[in-house]
Amino acid sequence: MNAPALDARRIARSVDGHLLIDGIDCTAPAGTVTALIGPNGAGKSTLLHTLAGIDRPSTGTVGVGEDDIFRMPRRTRARLLTLVEQDAGTDLELTVDAVVSLGRIPHHGLWTAETARDREAVCSALERVGMMEFADRLFSSLSGGERQRVQLARALAQEPAVLLLDEPTNHLDIRAQLAALELLETLANDGMTVLAALHDLGLAASYSERVIVLRQGRVVAAGPTHTVLTAELIRTVYEVEAVVLEHPLTGRPLVAVDSVRKRSGEFAR
Numbered sequence: 001m002n003a004p005a006l007d008a009r010r011i012a013r014s015v016d017g018h019l020l021i022d023g024i025d026c027t028a029p030a031g032t033v034t035a036l037i038g039p040n041g042a043g044k045s046t047l048l049h050t051l052a053g054i055d056r057p058s059t060g061t062v063g064v065g066e067d068d069i070f071r072m073p074r075r076t077r078a079r080l081l082t083l084v085e086q087d088a089g090t091d092l093e094l095t096v097d098a099v100v101s102l103g104r105i106p107h108h109g110l111w112t113a114e115t116a117r118d119r120e121a122v123c124s125a126l127e128r129v130g131m132m133e134f135a136d137r138l139f140s141s142l143s144g145g146e147r148q149r150v151q152l153a154r155a156l157a158q159e160p161a162v163l164l165l166d167e168p169t170n171h172l173d174i175r176a177q178l179a180a181l182e183l184l185e186t187l188a189n190d191g192m193t194v195l196a197a198l199h200d201l202g203l204a205a206s207y208s209e210r211v212i213v214l215r216q217g218r219v220v221a222a223g224p225t226h227t228v229l230t231a232e233l234i235r236t237v238y239e240v241e242a243v244v245l246e247h248p249l250t251g252r253p254l255v256a257v258d259s260v261r262k263r264s265g266e267f268a269r
Ligand SMILES: Nc1ncnc2c1ncn2[C@@H]1O[C@H](COP(=O)(O)OP(=O)(O)OP(=O)(O)O)[C@@H](O)[C@H]1O
Pocket: 015, 016, 018, 020, 038, 039, 040, 041, 042, 043, 044, 045, 046, 047
């Protein structure tokens, strides 16, 4: 597969008169894991919802390859890109298999019977996230980390060209975090366009080739991770002291955060 790049131009989004993101230009190239980083409230989820076509921007365009995602039918858009949301759930009492099968709806419609191809995609997705043995369990009975993996499987079953993820390592233990990010790397190596909001700068440094840095609703830096993710950037954007070294084995950036630069009214004193 050779997926098209995701390209946003001059995106702004206001809700109830509040400007949440403004003037955002960003690109996630195909075949690459791009990390979206920034402090709480920077606008990462807002941007991802807009890039996924869930929320319309007040101004600006979102393109996948040559196509504007807001000018295509919803079903075409759903086959092209998907978002794994933070803590996404379902109110329905569905089994894990049924939740993952929801990812096939853009391919076969709501009322059409599942095909052999659909079944293959669902099983392959469950295998890839290591949740096959949970297929018959009720989704509501799963732990937070297990739910997170099932939501990732739902997105994989959709077989999108562009995969967007909002904090995909939330709830995951350290081994599952690494497994999830290694899976994203594999998907990108297979040609997918992957953009993931990540809070953990160490994981972003280890697993992304490019980063987009948001602060207060604007992009403050973007580019190759090893050039953008510096101690100075971390100090400016997060107001913490960090040391960024070169990993002795991988050559990738290695981030060690050190201390909060204290101000009055700071959360952590
Ligand atoms: N409906 C709304 N009305 C007003 N402000 C909103 C609304 N929705 C979101 N916001 C604000 O927009 C800002 C961006 O929120 P968003 O969830 O996109 O940030 P984030 O970077 O994903 O944050 P976090 O890392 O905490 O998940 C926040 O300050 C949030 O309070």
